[in-house]
Amino acid sequence: MAKKQLVVGIDIGGTNTVFGFVDREGNILAEDRIKTAHYEKIEEYVAALYEKIMVTQLKIKDENEIIGFGIGAPMGNINKGTIEYAAGLPWKGIIPIADLFKRYTSLPVVVTNDANAAAVGEMIYGGARKMKNFVVITLGTGLGSGFVIDGKLVYGHDGFAGELGHTAIRPGPSNRECGCGRKGCLETYVSATGLKRTLLKVMADSIQPSELRKFSFDELDAELIHEAAKRGDDLAKRAFEHTGRMLGFKLADVVAHTNPEAIFLFGGLALAKELIFEPAKEFMEENLLHIYKGKVKLLPSELSTQNAAVLGASSLIWSIKEL
Amino acid sequence: MAKKQLVVGIDIGGTNTVFGFVDREGNILAEDRIKTAHYEKIEEYVAALYEKIMVTQLKIKDENEIIGFGIGAPMGNINKGTIEYAAGLPWKGIIPIADLFKRYTSLPVVVTNDANAAAVGEMIYGGARKMKNFVVITLGTGLGSGFVIDGKLVYGHDGFAGELGHTAIRPGPSNRECGCGRKGCLETYVSATGLKRTLLKVMADSIQPSELRKFSFDELDAELIHEAAKRGDDLAKRAFEHTGRMLGFKLADVVAHTNPEAIFLFGGLALAKELIFEPAKEFMEENLLHIYKGKVKLLPSELSTQNAAVLGASSLIWSIKEL
Numbered sequence: 001m002a003k004k005q006l007v008v009g010i011d012i013g014g015t016n017t018v019f020g021f022v023d024r025e026g027n028i029l030a031e032d033r034i035k036t037a038h039y040e041k042i043e044e045y046v047a048a049l050y051e052k053i054m055v056t057q058l059k060i061k062d063e064n065e066i067i068g069f070g071i072g073a074p075m076g077n078i079n080k081g082t083i084e085y086a087a088g089l090p091w092k093g094i095i096p097i098a099d100l101f102k103r104y105t106s107l108p109v110v111v112t113n114d115a116n117a118a119a120v121g122e123m124i125y126g127g128a129r130k131m132k133n134f135v136v137i138t139l140g141t142g143l144g145s146g147f148v149i150d151g152k153l154v155y156g157h158d159g160f161a162g163e164l165g166h167t168a169i170r171p172g173p174s175n176r177e178c179g180c181g182r183k184g185c186l187e188t189y190v191s192a193t194g195l196k197r198t199l200l201k202v203m204a205d206s207i208q209p210s211e212l213r214k215f216s217f218d219e220l221d222a223e224l225i226h227e228a229a230k231r232g233d234d235l236a237k238r239a240f241e242h243t244g245r246m247l248g249f250k251l252a253d254v255v256a257h258t259n260p261e262a263i264f265l266f267g268g269l270a271l272a273k274e275l276i277f278e279p280a281k282e283f284m285e286e287n288l289l290h291i292y293k294g295k296v297k298l299l300p301s302e303l304s305t306q307n308a309a310v311l312g313a314s315s316l317i318w319s320i321k322e323l
Numbered sequence: 324m325a326k327k328q329l330v331v332g333i334d335i336g337g338t339n340t341v342f343g344f345v346d347r348e349g350n351i352l353a354e355d356r357i358k359t360a361h362y363e364k365i366e367e368y369v370a371a372l373y374e375k376i377m378v379t380q381l382k383i384k385d386e387n388e389i390i391g392f393g394i395g396a397p398m399g400n401i402n403k404g405t406i407e408y409a410a411g412l413p414w415k416g417i418i419p420i421a422d423l424f425k426r427y428t429s430l431p432v433v434v435t436n437d438a439n440a441a442a443v444g445e446m447i448y449g450g451a452r453k454m455k456n457f458v459v460i461t462l463g464t465g466l467g468s469g470f471v472i473d474g475k476l477v478y479g480h481d482g483f484a485g486e487l488g489h490t491a492i493r494p495g496p497s498n499r500e501c502g503c504g505r506k507g508c509l510e511t512y513v514s515a516t517g518l519k520r521t522l523l524k525v526m527a528d529s530i531q532p533s534e535l536r537k538f539s540f541d542e543l544d545a546e547l548i549h550e551a552a553k554r555g556d557d558l559a560k561r562a563f564e565h566t567g568r569m570l571g572f573k574l575a576d577v578v579a580h581t582n583p584e585a586i587f588l589f590g591g592l593a594l595a596k597e598l599i600f601e602p603a604k605e606f607m608e609e610n611l612l613h614i615y616k617g618k619v620k621l622l623p624s625e626l627s628t629q630n631a632a633v634l635g636a637s638s639l640i641w642s643i644k645e646l
Contacts, residue, residue, distance in 0.1 A: 075614075084614070085613075085614075132480070133479055133480040147580065147581065149472055149477055150473075150475065150477075152473065154472055154473075154581055154582075155582070156456055156581055156582020156583065157455070157456040157582055157583055157584035157618075157619075158582055158614070158615070158618055159582070160582045160614050160615065161580065161581050161582040162579075162580065162581075162582075163579045163582075163612055163614070163615075164579060164580065166579055166612040167575065167576045167579045167580075167610075168572070168575065168576075168610050169493075169494060170492075170493040170494065171492060171493065171568070171569065171572040171606075180612055180613065181613070182610075182612075245494070246494065249491070249494040252490065252491065253490045253491075253576055253580075254580070256485075256486045256487060256489055256490045257470065257484065257485065257487065257490075257576075257577070257580050257581070258470065258477055258479055258484050258485075258580070258581070259477075259478070259479020259480055259481055259482070259483045259484035259485075259486075260479065260480055261480035283494075287490075287491050287505075289486055289489040289503055289505075290408075290503065290504070291398075291407070291408075291481070291483050291486070292481070292483065292486075295480075295481055296480075
């Protein structure tokens with residue numbers, strides 16, 4: 001019997017690096033992790049990671065062969081195989097992560113950011129399997145996006161396409177400071193953190209009681225606000241409403257730029273379902289030119305949040321293999 | 324000697340339809356026109372146009388063969404070969420213009436809108452000849468845009484990608500009514516008409532004298548305002564400044580979506596050179612995430628305004644031939 005082909009999907013986060021052995025159907029046959037933050041030197045990190053991957057491969061029962069390594073990382077640059085100035089990782093400057101991996105293997109090594117990986121994952125394993133033109137928006141601590149046009153991930157000239165989180169909500173001064181050093185970026189409104197900030201603004205402006213008034217900013221998270229909104233808390237509902245509207249406003253821009261078949265929402269905030277989808281859809285439609293109205297689907301991602309980063313990273317290799 | 328291959332580029336405007344016989348280098352060997360508005364029935368229009376094209380071909384001295392027809396039209400849909408609900412043309416609804424042409428010819432017939440045609444024209448004959456990722460913004464009565472990614476024009480799922488003119492400048496209510504029925508679209512600010520509207524606003528707010536105060540709205544045009552600005556008229560300069568800033572603000576979105584190598588400005592307003600380029604560049608850079616800063620070129624189109632529509636339309640055929 002032929003050996004089963006597997007891809008190693010690697011998700012590099014600030015705390016942990018999680019990896020898994022993934023087959024073409026998106027099953028994870030084995031997985032493990034190492035502590036990213038333990039390795040000050042990138043060379044030591046790659047050596048430890050590669051060794052752990054080789055050890056983990058031995059645990060898979062079926063005969064198998066690895067056909068490539070897909071890496072998802074913040075500020076991963078797919079053109080150059082680098083991680084560039086990622087604030088949350090221990091290594092500074094431009095890290096040639098693909099080249100460092102290639103000291104150990106002659107197999108393909110592909111690097112990209114989490115949102116691009118999520119987009120390719122949606123195309124290979126998820127709801128975009130039959131689509132050629134779509135966009136995935138990842139809603140976590142920040143807001144990321146990956147564009148697929150004509151069946152291919154859009155890299156852009158410098159490898160940094162799809163930074164929708166850092167488009168501004170309006171021209172001129174805005175109040176909300178962004179981690180990128182500017183003000184008024186979309187992710188200061190539309191993200192788990194953005195939702196918290198909006199809730200504080202709503203609580204400041206309103207005199208209505210709310211079960212959330214007893215929590216500090218640090219204690220609050222998207223799930224608490226989601227639970228309160230489900231129980232009918234008016235301020236929590238208003239915070240979601242505003243978040244969805246800001247998202248919908250900028251999704252209309254996405255449609256006018258690249259006219260996708262669908263836009264998928266992925267990540268924590270997307271789990272709030274109609275609380276975020278309804279205002280987003282409504283405000284998107286309101287801001288669409290007539291030729292687009294009613295045509296673009298706004299859908300929840302079909303990747304499970306739990307494994308999505310590893311699946312997305314692994315999908316990069318299947319996608320280049322199938323081109 | 325082999326026959327010279329030529330493409331017929333056709334520019335359908337509300338008043339005239341201009342066509343030309345174009346070689347691979349962008350030379351127009353013969354051209355002529357018919358009156359669009361004379362033909363109430365689309366079938367009669369296509370018959371008259373095709374006949375005129377055939378008659379004009381006889382005037383070309385060199386032996387030649389036509390290899391295809393490229394059509395640029397408002398609301399031209401490249402996926403379907405149709406013109407859909409174009410407000411400025413005599414025919415209503417969805418016009419299957421490519422199919423109507425194919426009654427007379429078995430050669431390829433490609434249809435798209437003016438801005439997409441300008442983008443392909445820039446790639447085939449103009450300043451984007453070596454580029455794979457760029458955007459062309461056409462600044463005329465309105466604002467159009469064409470995206471090229473990975474060497475290919477972006478159509479989008481419904482064939483309507485690149486309607487940047489109808490993205491909104493801010494969320495929520497805006498004063499400026501747009502011809503599309505909504506408010507606050509980019510082209511209500513950034514276009515020849517947008518410039519006039521901004522000038523009126525500036526004149527309303529200011530008490531400064533201006534040579535332009537003697538002109539009515541109907542009398543004003545972009546050229547008058549441009550001439551006044553060149554002579555140092557402060558209000559005219561302010562109108563250009565604001566127009567450029569609004570453009571730059573939304574160009575930052577273009578960069579964050581698709582990360583192009585360059586953005587080309589084409590059309591009347593682009594001829595105002597630094598009056599529009601300087602504020603656009605400055606405000607674009609101000610609104611860019613650090614990874615993009617200083618990397619994206621903002622350039623004037625290298626297609627001459629006079630022939631660009633015909634060249635752009637013809638370029639569609641060369642681009643499919645060379646894929």
